[in-house]
Amino acid sequence: MAEAIQYKVMEEALRERGVRITRQRQAILSVLAEAQDHPDANELLVRASAIDPSVSLSTVYRTLTVLEENGVVQRLNFEGVPAKFETTNAPHHDHIIDIETGDVIEFRSEKIERLQAEIAAELGYEIVHHRLDLYARRRKHAN
Amino acid sequence: MAEAIQYKVMEEALRERGVRITRQRQAILSVLAEAQDHPDANELLVRASAIDPSVSLSTVYRTLTVLEENGVVQRLNFEGVPAKFETTNAPHHDHIIDIETGDVIEFRSEKIERLQAEIAAELGYEIVHHRLDLYARRRKHAN
DNA sequence: AATGCACATGAGAATGATTTGCAAAAAGAA
DNA sequence: TTCTTTTTGCAAATCATTCTCATGTGCATT
Numbered sequence: 103m104a105e106a107i108q109y110k111v112m113e114e115a116l117r118e119r120g121v122r123i124t125r126q127r128q129a130i131l132s133v134l135a136e137a138q139d140h141p142d143a144n145e146l147l148v149r150a151s152a153i154d155p156s157v158s159l160s161t162v163y164r165t166l167t168v169l170e171e172n173g174v175v176q177r178l179n180f181e182g183v184p185a186k187f188e189t190t191n192a193p194h195h196d197h198i199i200d201i202e203t204g205d206v207i208e209f210r211s212e213k214i215e216r217l218q219a220e221i222a223a224e225l226g227y228e229i230v231h232h233r234l235d236l237y238a239r240r241r242k243h244a245n
Numbered sequence: 246m247a248e249a250i251q252y253k254v255m256e257e258a259l260r261e262r263g264v265r266i267t268r269q270r271q272a273i274l275s276v277l278a279e280a281q282d283h284p285d286a287n288e289l290l291v292r293a294s295a296i297d298p299s300v301s302l303s304t305v306y307r308t309l310t311v312l313e314e315n316g317v318v319q320r321l322n323f324e325g326v327p328a329k330f331e332t333t334n335a336p337h338h339d340h341i342i343d344i345e346t347g348d349v350i351e352f353r354s355e356k357i358e359r360l361q362a363e364i365a366a367e368l369g370y371e372i373v374h375h376r377l378d379l380y381a382r383r384r385k386h387a388n
Numbered sequence: 389a390a391t392g393c394a395c396a397t398g399a400g401a402a403t404g405a406t407t408t409g410c411a412a413a414a415a416g417a418a
Numbered sequence: 419t420t421c422t423t424t425t426t427g428c429a430a431a432t433c434a435t436t437c438t439c440a441t442g443t444g445c446a447t448t
Contacts, residue, residue: 122444124396143434158398163435165396181322181376184434198365201373209368214360218379221354222341227381230344233324234377236361238370265415265424286406301427306406308425327405 108191109135112174119172129154130165134175140186140206178206180235196234251334252278255317262315272297273308274317283321283329283349323349323378339377 109132113123121127129150133141141149143162150157166187169175178186180199186206195210214234222229252275256266264270272293276284284292286305293300309330312318321329323342329349338353357377365372 122395124444126397156398160399160436161397167436179322179324198368198370200370207368207370209364211360211364214357214364217354217357217360218377221352221357222379222381223384225341225350225352226384227341227343227350227379228384229379229381232377232379234361234375236365236370236372236375238365238372241366241369241371267415267425269426299427303407303428304426310407 105132105136108189111191112189116169116172116174121168121172125154126150126157126161127165127168129157130162131169131174134169134187134189137188140178140188142184142186144184146187180206181237196236198236198238201237201239251332254334255332258317259312259315264311264315268297269293269300269304270308270311272300273305274312277312277318277330277332280331283331285327285329287327289330322376324380339379341379341381344380344382 112131112135113128116127116131117123123131130146132153133146133149137149143159143166146166147157147159147162150162166175166177170177173190175187176190178188178197180186180197183204192208193210194215195208196214198207198209199205200207218232219229255274255278256271259270259274260266266274273289275296276289276292280292286302286309289309290300290302290305293305309318309320313320316333318330319333321331321340323329323340336353337358338351339357341350341352342348343350361375362372
């Protein structure tokens with residue numbers, strides 16, 4: 103199972119960076135490692151609580167901040183909803199948000215990546231990071 | 246002055262859609278018409294208050310919602326800061342955010358627009374709106 | 389295995405942006 | 419002007435997120 107491996111990789115990476123691995127962080131980290139979706143802080147609390155009931159919402163938030171600072175997770179700020187989180191093992195990708203269901207779909211386009219860099223360069227900038235969110239609705243008439 | 250024209254166009258568009266033009270809305274609308282930057286709700290309150298001191302923050306927010314619903318302004322949700330607003334007279338464009346100064350630069354790329362639509366279509370979606378923000382830093386070595 | 393201390397935690401209060409309830413004020417149709 | 423429907427100001431309410439602080443705990447070092 104890839105999740106267990108991912109968990110170990112993440113924990114090890116954190117340890118190397120001097121981040122203490124607490125009971126609560128283990129719970130949250132393992133939830134993130136197993137998540138196939140994009141949970142928000144509350145959802146993470148629910149799932150982590152099942153593993154370690156002592157986890158509090160404050161700690162979920164604090165841990166997410168630490169994980170983000172250490173490059174282990176990425177915070178996704180979509181419009182009008184609480185931030186969602188995903189692990190950063192997967193290579194970079196952008197998101198399509200289904201405006202009807204709230205579902206989040208990942209995609210990646212080299213062409214778009216390249217174009218972005220070109221445009222920024224033309225204007226004298228170099229991209230540090232970017233964010234491309236497509237708010238879309240499922241097409242009725244299948245292609 | 247383009248602003249006065251823009252103001253009239255917006256007010257007329259709103260009237261046609263049955264939106265009441267109140268004193269407060271006039272103040273807010275004219276501030277938006279003149280703005281060369283991307284003010285947030287608080288800044289709009291300050292500027293609108295100079296025209297009509299009776300404007301309250303609640304009304305600024307309520308008005309912005311109305312204007313957005315009627316396609317007259319666009320809400321820009323950047324990361325970690327209050328929403329900024331701009332009039333939608335300008336054709337659609339995306340933003341480069343200078344992560345050092347906070348400056349916002351507008352740009353538009355047909356190619357990117359097209360690619361986005363293609364990607365969404367391939368996944369069975371049609372884009373309702375999108376958001377592309379490039380967080381970048383000015384290049385030291387000029388091109 | 390015990391110790392020490394810097395760091396992490398839980399509970400709840402604090403924050404900041406935005407929204408909302410309500411009674412009073414005003415827009416626009418008649 | 420008058421009536422009806424919206425809009426407004428104010429303050430209180432929300433909601434996600436952060437912070438305070440007293441207590442608990444990793445983990446490097448004995």
